Amino acid sequence: MSKIDKNKKGVAMFDRTKWFLAGMSIALSVQLSQPVVAAVPVGKVIQTAQTSSNEAATALNEGLRLYQQGTAEAKRSAIVKYEEALKLYRAIGDRRMEATTLGSIGNVYSELGEKQKALEYYSQSLPLSRATGDRGTEAMTLxxxxxxxxxxGEKQKALEYYSQSLPLSRA
Incomplete structure (x- = not known):
């Protein structure tokens, strides 16, 4: 295959991608009953997602910094930052980081002695980590x-979860 043939193939692939994205934009506009001219350009969507991802990471890191201070007050403030990060990760559809953030919130509640609240967050994190294939987060959550x-004091139940975690941790 000559260099020109490869170029034609690349241009054709680009054209198909461009038409596919245009079609998706039109379909979404129709579905939302909005005019096509009101559709958000693809580049703008990517830029917004990157901004939200950066904001989420900043909130997560701020939560970690507060958590590491170790006081109950700082840990409560960490939860607020983690919840902010969680909302942003959900908005951009980052399920892996959503699972990680849920686990972080669960850890804080556990350390604050709010065990049932911790279980609520861990129980939300577990299926997400499984769905995304994040075995490390899954093992840690278990x-x-x-x-x-x-x-x-529920030792048998604890053993069941530890038994599920062990092979994942070894892998």
Whole structure:
């Protein structure tokens, strides 16, 4: 295949992608009953997602900084920042970071002694980490759930979660 043939193939692929994106934009506009001219350019959507991702990461890091201060007041403030990050990750559809953030919130509640609240957040994190294939977060979440059940005196239930976590941790 000559260089010209490869170029034609690349141009054709670009044209198909461009038409596909235009079609998706029109379909979305029709579905939302808005005129096509009101559709947001693809570049703007990507830029907005990147901005939101950066804002989410900033909020997550601020939450971690507060959490590391170790006081109950700082941990409560960390939860506020984590919730802010969670909202942004959900808005951009970053399910892996959503699972991580939910786990972080669960950790803070667990350390504050609010075990049932911690379980609520861990229980939201677990299916997300499984769905995204993030075995590290899945293993950590299972271990954290086991730890909460152990602290609640439910040793058999704790063992069940630890048993699920072990092979993932080894892998």
């Amino acid at each position: 271990t954290n759930i086991g730890g909460v059940y152990s602290e609640l």
